[in-house]
Amino acid sequence: MYSQYGLFIDGSWTFGSKSGEVTSPVNEKPLGHVPLATIDDTQAALDAAANALPKLLQMGGFARADALHRAADEMIRRTDEAARMIAAETGKPIAQAGREWSLACDQFRWFGEEARRIYGRIVESRVPNGRFEVTREPVGIVGAFTAWNFPAALPARKLAPALAAGCSVVLRPSSQTPGVAMVMVDCLRAAGLPDGAVNLVVGSTADTYARIMADTRVRKVSLTGSTRVGQQMIRDAAETVKKVSMELGGNAPLIIHDDADLDAALDLTVPTKFANCGQVCVSPDRIFVHETLHDAFVEGFIARASKIKLGDGLHPETEMGPLINASRLTEIEGIVIGAVRAGAQIAFGGKRPAHLNSGYFFEPTVLTDVTDDMKVFAEENFGPIAAITRFSSEDEALARANASDMGLAAYSFTRSPDRARRMAAGLKAGMVGINSFALAAAEAPFGGTKHSGMGREGGIEGIEDYLDTKLAQFVF
Template sequence: MKRDDFGLYRPYGLHIAGQWRPAQDGAVREVIDPASEEVIGWIPAAGAADLDAALAAAQAAFQAWRRTSPWERAALLRRTAQLVRERTPAIAELMSAETGKPLLQARGELSDAADQFDWYAGETQRIYGHTMEARVPDVRMQVRMEPVGVVAAFSAWNFPALLPARKIAAALGAGCAVVVKPASEAAGCCMALVQALQDAGAPAGLVNLVTGDSSFISEHLVRSPIVAKISLTGSTGVGRRLLALAAEGVKRVSMELGGHAPVLVFEDADVEHAAEQCARFKYRNCGQVCASPSRFYVHRSLYARFCERFAAVAGSLRVGPGLAEGTEVGPMANRRGLANAHRLIDDALAQGARLIAGGRRPEGLPGDKGYYLAPTVLADVPPSARIMREEPFGPVAPLAPFDGFDEAIALANSTPYGLASYLFSRSLKTATMASEAIEAGMVGVNDLAIASAEMPFGGVKESGMGREGGALGIRDYLEAKYIRTRLL
């Protein structure tokens, strides 16, 4: 298939050595609009020859880029940020068509993606080594920070611009070259980012993009001796597989994996504010957010009021196609996610939970197409229900009461995940003790908007390793080299 036949992706394709092109054997994969279930385009399915070409281009570009001045690297990132902002209206429509994300949320994500390039432009100019006074006068000791090499970056479909931006911006700022593999469901936004980088002046081969079968591509790239580092945003299961592959070559990895973020609402919290904020954040991106608040534990004295307000807000949200004006909650991104959400709902109800909002396809939508599920609220969900142990990754909120501080902390820490967590309390002592006792990489206190370019994003336990964003984000793309010189 030629590029003219790619549909929505007609300007793009694979990006190798500075050129957009189809796969060498012409293989493609179709992309489905989650709002209509219709095919909106085709993306190339890269073969081994395509992947080897991308790796060779990245290796060649890295040799020059690693010697490029940090000021020049920073200038490229700043120009890219500006282009992304200028092109936001068009890219946002592409994102909404691919993922069903409401336009307002898509525009916000692109603003966040541009912030990543701006932030790492600054961090590029602040890569510090250090020197130490030696024990003897004729010896000099220094530590240099050098780019790790070619990076294989894998990103997910739920934030198709922000996730690759975090990886690409940090890698380029450190002096690395990149082969990026976006999710097949939503590759267009990453393609648009790569085009912005090229238009900003990125050398040919510095950023290469490949699409197609995830298992085949990840195994080929990770096993290549050219790749020095792997960065993944994906599920814990995928993370385990890539870790095993990376171990064969003893390669550096950073991974942002699954989450199942608890929310603790203590007895001194503003319950109306907590319920309102939790409900609105829960259904952002249709609940398909790794750091989404996804288990709600409320002190028994506030529980009834919290349930009532949460359900009222959930029921008030406007559901529809992402491209429709006024949509607050779009469809889920794919059929398998919708099916899993229904399985979790059925399991919770079978174990005694109460359905107090949603649970079915929203009324008022034309036809029966699209992966829609009304914002759903389950009350009195027992700890044994699957949704309390498995990440729902959908618009389903399980609620349960607790009686004391120790019980709340035990519930929060009861899963193998540790990405984000949240708590609501007016007490400085309670907030401090709880935020320190919760096992998570990020804690929001009376606030759920925790992600920002200037702060580290990542988790503990089975939610991954390493950090993206902030001053820490660039470190995973750098190696420390110790140099000892004796003056003769």
């Protein structure tokens, strides 16, 4: 499955001296073996990235744009290969995998255009016959670290803006889902970027992350991962004063107001909650339903959840796949058990499916009588658990929704334009969806506040963290 790829260093695929096994979350069997980088491999990737910087700068924005569009063309041509790789490694349904790859393609299209629009400006000087000139320059080498839950979208959100800005990149994808990042990097290779512009290493923290973070030539690091890992990266980046941007955990509230369109809310919420088996950082975790709609909402939620087909993501009829690994399955089981012990009720699901004897499957689960202090509500569950509670007033819902250290996404369903505006203004999150969960788009800034991270990916804001601002004063 990985035989034509490996580590990508200085424009070539290499297989290194060590390897690791990638396991299917569907059947717990090996998918294949991938090379693991040594410290020397990571050092070679960093050296290659350093050598590529002047070549990328010399290309200019228009030539870099053309290369990113060629990469997108190649990615589109290889959609079937990439979607099957995503589905095999993560277990997510093939249709969801295809949409994710399409979102990744969009990143290269969008930032290909942004490469042509790296603007500066002229500022009048107080010095006679003088002027200020403000320009934007690439920050330098970028270390990019991505998680397993969106193995195509997450690398694309980092590679596309970095390359558009003229930065070289050392990408370290998750060792649980490295294959689709390899396909993406191979598309960039085919696009004709300079050798060393993109490098890929897979391996242990000591052999990859530590070496990247210690290198003073790496001027920017970008992470998608847990808050705990993000906190450690901030500490490590301080040693060499690197720029840091990161998208971390979420614990998104969803408020269903008394004037919401109930059927529309349910039709959108159920597939969103159980997409990728709930392993989505912007998934609605804390569901607040007005007391007048609560029972009908729960009934409708269960009716829809009960129809979800579990199975192998490579099978076209599958609507929900497994959790990523055994530890996640154990964690989800523990969260449900803990919630029940604390007084929550299992309205639907709550266990491993009886008809699936292998893999890390867990039923779509609905919990009611949930209180705000329960772990399932107070922390991101990152699984197929819909935790539902009641509220009485708009002010109460808003206060409870904001009572979290996380601030990635938040959602509200209402028919009232005035209330919609109040929710958009009052919810403390980097992204707010009103009657919608569609937040991830290349043209829109994606990111959070508080413990959910810093910086933005996507939109015109997405390239900012990969650029330094330079001021020059000219006097003639």
